[in-house]
Amino acid sequence: MSLFTISQERYYNNSTNFTGDGSTLAFTLTTAMFDPLPTALGDLQVFVNGKEISQGNYSYSSPTLTFSGNTNNTDVLESDGAPKNGLQIIVVQINAVEQLGSYQHITLADIVNNFMISYVGEEKIIPKVKRSNVIFFAQRALQELNYDTLRGEKSQEIEVPDSLQMKLPHDYVNYVKLAWIDAAGIEHRIMPIRVTGNPTALLQDNNYNYLFDNNGKLLTANESETNKKFRSLDATVDLSNSYYRKDEDGFARQLSAYYFS
Numbered sequence: 001m002s003l004f005t006i007s008q009e010r011y012y013n014n015s016t017n018f019t020g021d022g023s024t025l026a027f028t029l030t031t032a033m034f035d036p037l038p039t040a041l042g043d044l045q046v047f048v049n050g051k052e053i054s055q056g057n058y059s060y061s062s063p064t065l066t067f068s069g070n071t072n073n074t075d076v077l078e079s080d081g082a083p084k085n086g087l088q089i090i091v092v093q094i095n096a097v098e099q100l101g102s103y104q105h106i107t108l109a110d111i112v113n114n115f116m117i118s119y120v121g122e123e124k125i126i127p128k129v130k131r132s133n134v135i136f137f138a139q140r141a142l143q144e145l146n147y148d149t150l151r152g153e154k155s156q157e158i159e160v161p162d163s164l165q166m167k168l169p170h171d172y173v174n175y176v177k178l179a180w181i182d183a184a185g186i187e188h189r190i191m192p193i194r195v196t197g198n199p200t201a202l203l204q205d206n207n208y209n210y211l212f213d214n215n216g217k218l219l220t221a222n223e224s225e226t227n228k229k230f231r232s233l234d235a236t237v238d239l240s241n242s243y244y245r246k247d248e249d250g251f252a253r254q255l256s257a258y259y260f261s
Contacts, residue, residue, distance in 0.1 A: 006082075007032070007033065008170070009093075010033065010034065011170050012167050013092065014034075014092060014093045014094075015090050015092040015093065015173035016029065016033035016090075017088055017089060017090045017091070018083075018089040018091075019086065019087070019088055019089065020048065020084055020085060020086065020087045020088075020089055021082075021085050021086075022078055022082055022083075022084055023082050024082055024083075025066055025067045025068070025080065025081060025082050026064050026065070026066045026067075027064070027065045027066075027089065027091075028063055028064050028065075028251070029063040029064070029065060029091065030063065031064075033091075034093050037062050038060065038062065038093050039062055040060070041055060041059065041060045042094070043060075043093060043094055043095070044060055044065070044091060044092065044093065045057055045092040045094055046065070046089065046090070046091055047089070047090040047092070048073065048076040048077065048083045048084075048087050048088070048089050048090075048091075049076045049084075049087040049088060051073065051075070051076050053067075053072075053073055053076075053077070054073065055079065056072065057072060057073060057077060058081070060213060063261050065091060066082035067082055067083065068080075068081045069081050071086025071119050074250055103199060108135070108139070108142075111138050112131065112134050112135055112138055115134055116131065116134060118243075120134075121246075126165065127167055153176055154169070154171070155165050156169060166209060167250075177189055177190075178190040187248045196227075196230045197226060197227070198223075198224050198226060198227035199224050200224070201220055201221035201223065201224035201225060201226075202218055202219070202220060202221075203218075203219040203220060203221055204241065
């Protein structure tokens with residue numbers, strides 16, 4: 001059974017949607033949309049065609065949302081309050097428990113308990129077995145899954161907000177690549193931080209000789225050029241002629257810097 005049991009809309013936005021037909025006033029919420037269901041009018045926000053509707057134009061008695069006479073939203077509601085034909089109704093549950101990532105774990109105890117209930121006992125596949133043995137093989141099964149599960153790759157294209165944060169997909173495991181696109185629709189890979197660094201920058205004279213202090217210790221800069229350039233890089237700079245090349249995995253490697261530990 002899938003661990004992800006809620007809708008994509010519920011997962012990302014804590015919302016569900018309907019479509020108005022110009023006459024329907026009552027819309028029923030279900031546990032497939034919200035679980036648990038909202039209990040009070042204050043738990044909801046309602047939008048029709050992207051416009052937030054005043055609470056004076058609807059009421060809520062779990063699980064039914066009912067539109068009433070329209071005095072404020074004549075552009076999206078009929079005179080009796082029914083959302084106009086073809087307009088999308090979005091119902092948002094306020095302060096709902098965030099579901100991001102909630103699907104992703106099932107405990108080892110649940111796996112063992114489910115196995116014991118389903119397969120162990122009189123007139124079942126396994127008449128008798130020690131719980132410790134089941135735990136051992138459950139752990140081994142998880143190890144084998146980590147070794148053998150086939151890799152699957154999916155992609156999403158989104159517009160990143162100013163916060164530079166996004167909601168991870170419900171089936172996210174790890175990322176393969178991140179990229180931004182230019183006006184021509186060409187992808188430009190965003191490099192992970194591991195391909196650069198912040199080495200200790202040694203001070204040198206015009207002849208590239210190292211500089212030392214009065215105690216004979218190497219003089220160092222406050223910040224390396226590598227880190228300074230990385231932090232100030234303009235994403236629109238053309239790197240096609242820089243010291244980068246593609247390796248076999250499609251990642252870029254910087255060839256001009258060497259690091260010593």
